[in-house]
Amino acid sequence: MSCLGTRAAFDAWSPNAAMVDQVDGPRAVHAMPLAVAMMAVGGAMNVGGGDVELGRYLAAECQTCHRAGAATVPALFGMAEPRFTTSVKAYRDKQRPDPVMQTIAGRLTDEQIAALAAYFAQTKPNPGGEQ
């Protein structure tokens, strides 16, 4: 659980992250009903290909450490998919330091990372842990 990584590390890795978020944020919100519909009829696949229902299960592991408004451990809900995917793969490939995140990311497959990315991008801070 501790999908821990520092906010600074996340931002350092993705210098245009804020811009990406701005661009992707509204689109992700607008995409929600479609994604929900696809989940209901199509086995929980989102428009970007990630299995959102799987992402929801896997995300529970992250929520032990990540929450909105924290200074060191970055919030994940609402994060744009490219930023999330790039960051987690960097930990998985040990390109970015942090033993906790390297351990957590180390066992994630590409499919699981895509599922998490889709889930977090499409979900607002919610009652599961992030406030």
Next chain:
Amino acid sequence: MIDFTRRRFVALAGSALGAGATAPLFAPRAIGQARPKLVVIGGGPGGGTVARYVNRDSAGAVDVTLIEPQKNFTTCFFSNLYVGGFRTLPSITHGYDKVRKESIKVVHEAAAAIDRDKREVRLAGGGRLAYDRLVVAPGIDLKWESVPGYSEAAADVMPHAWKPGPQTELLARKLNAVNDGDTIVMICPPNPYRCPPGPYERVSMFAHVLKSKGHRKTQIVVLDVKPSFSKQGLFMEGWERHYPGMVQWQDPKVHGGIKHVDPSSGEVKTDLATHKAALVNVIPAQMAGRIARDAGLADPSGFCPIEPETMKSKMDGNVFVVGDACIPGDMPKSAFSANSQAKVAAMTIRGELTDARRFPARYANTCWSLIAPDDDVKVGGTYEPGDGKIKQATTFVSQKGEAAEIRKQNYKESLEWYAAITADVFG
């Protein structure tokens, strides 16, 4: 049990479409049928997490009741930081108002007994709660007799503080009354026990308080029944660096056995010596909470065997045991582990009661320990079912001689972990 096929789920799922981004999307309420009942005993990091995740993800399809006698729950994790003066007690104490607002029924009564044949929990006040699935997360009980001379009554003089609340406050008061030149004795428990690095973090907090008060002669004697302990090299390095000469750890080869504690005189007798101590912190051996043992969920070890794929009790397919009361294989008994196990249990329960999708179990843990201000070390790993138990897949641990900046960062992480996990458990 609800007979709820995936075809019907798809037909009904449209009702969730307009519910917004945060609405639960799966397993809608079964129309025309009584909702299946989940009862959870214990509102700590294991039980509280199961209740919230089943409730959140089942869209109201499961009737969730949480039984927790305390209206305000003080966490055992971070209670050492209270002893060390880094946290206040209110900052590690949490209520259940947010949980209640999520439509979980919270019953502030003790669970007196479990009737597994009738699938009922009997409450201390006489009420009965029927269940389709039951989660048992009572934490630990102490084996008072594991330390000769110790007892529940002796804990008023020689606190254990291994269950948080008044005992933790008593320990802090006694620590603050220690005079320079006095002796403190800690007796450490045998494996398995709650929070493996906890006793040694507590020793560090004792030493920090004494050092801050200018003590030069006070000794902390740590009497262990184990030949080694969690993060031993890191703690010993830290004690030598921050508190040189203050901490004396003795394994059984050194002290030869703990023979007797005497609450009236404050004496602790080992084969090697008799210590007259101003503070004796006795952490006895442990076992699963009484209700789990009385219900026949424990094995001779005193803890409860579970199926590693589901967190289901090996004794009863309708019962799950999570947290410190279970036998977690390679996982340590920690709040992090309990929270992780709870998510596997919640996913399984949802699958069984609402036909929601199920996924392979996966577990994780990290334990942070504070040795001195801004000097925090961590150990952790990932776990999966294997060889009939929860088996460690990967692990990491802080390194000796690390840069101060890394240790400081660890401390910041630990603070944010605490905020996040308590939000996960209590809302």
